[in-house]
Amino acid sequence: MQAVAAFRHAAPCASNWSGENASVMPSASGGGSRRPALRRRRRALLIATVGLVLAGVGVSQLGLFGNPGCALPGATCTRVLFIGDSYTYVNDLPTTFADLAWAGGHRVDTGTLAAGGETLAGHVSDSATASTIASAPWNTVVLQDQSENPAVAEYRQTEMYPAVTQLVGMIRSAGAEPLLFLTWGHQSGWPQAGFSTYSSMQAAVDQGYLGIASRLAVSIAPVGDAWQTMISKQADPGLWQEDGVHPTTAGTYLAACVFYAAIFRQSPVGLGYHDGLTAAEAAMLQQASTATVLQNPVRWGL
Numbered sequence: 001m002q003a004v005a006a007f008r009h010a011a012p013c014a015s016n017w018s019g020e021n022a023s024v025m026p027s028a029s030g031g032g033s034r035r036p037a038l039r040r041r042r043r044a045l046l047i048a049t050v051g052l053v054l055a056g057v058g059v060s061q062l063g064l065f066g067n068p069g070c071a072l073p074g075a076t077c078t079r080v081l082f083i084g085d086s087y088t089y090v091n092d093l094p095t096t097f098a099d100l101a102w103a104g105g106h107r108v109d110t111g112t113l114a115a116g117g118e119t120l121a122g123h124v125s126d127s128a129t130a131s132t133i134a135s136a137p138w139n140t141v142v143l144q145d146q147s148e149n150p151a152v153a154e155y156r157q158t159e160m161y162p163a164v165t166q167l168v169g170m171i172r173s174a175g176a177e178p179l180l181f182l183t184w185g186h187q188s189g190w191p192q193a194g195f196s197t198y199s200s201m202q203a204a205v206d207q208g209y210l211g212i213a214s215r216l217a218v219s220i221a222p223v224g225d226a227w228q229t230m231i232s233k234q235a236d237p238g239l240w241q242e243d244g245v246h247p248t249t250a251g252t253y254l255a256a257c258v259f260y261a262a263i264f265r266q267s268p269v270g271l272g273y274h275d276g277l278t279a280a281e282a283a284m285l286q287q288a289s290t291a292t293v294l295q296n297p298v299r300w301g302l
Contacts, residue, residue: 084144150208
């Protein structure tokens, strides 16, 4: 079974005005005479907040709340299910993506099925996968295989490609669109498998995902290639943790930017959500994702 069950990202989008009102009480020393002025200030704040929402800014986009998700009836909303391993759940990529999406004005619900080292073949054999795909009206279902396996030609043919084929069939039958999460290579490559550098491993991972994407006409979120874009600008862009495998916060943020560009077909450049990074760091990652995804969308089936 997967270690992380499917979950709904959405948080309620409502201000707790009752809490504020309860804290404003008339005092025994005549504080009641101040109540009309306090009411006017609260009324002005409420009107200003509503005005921002109507203007398309929204208090969530100002950083006061997370993505409100699909709870509001009639609101346009995108539901995304992520299926993968630790590359998906380390630093909570689905939530990072959802918060970034809200900075761009997109309501998003996310779900996650992920466990450390899990393969897509393993997800196929788990009954929770099919039931979760059928459990909600997902718009997009993201598929991420174990990080090393797509680089190995034999594994692709015997496990990865059959698993992707089955999952794509399930996803399309449920009315959703599959999206392949093309991952990054290890910082020092994978010498045991003959990949002595990051670039050589990345090329093999690309080959694995591009092969099945072409066969099944599935779109790709080229996260690994966005990492390569960053590496071409900086020798050590700070995307890997000390293990040289898993992502730092910057690495997960870059992945979220790639998914934003791939799912919404829009650039994340200029979005105000930075996940704790500096504005300059976030801007560089936003630009790298845009250059990777949107300058050549045909390559990725977008």
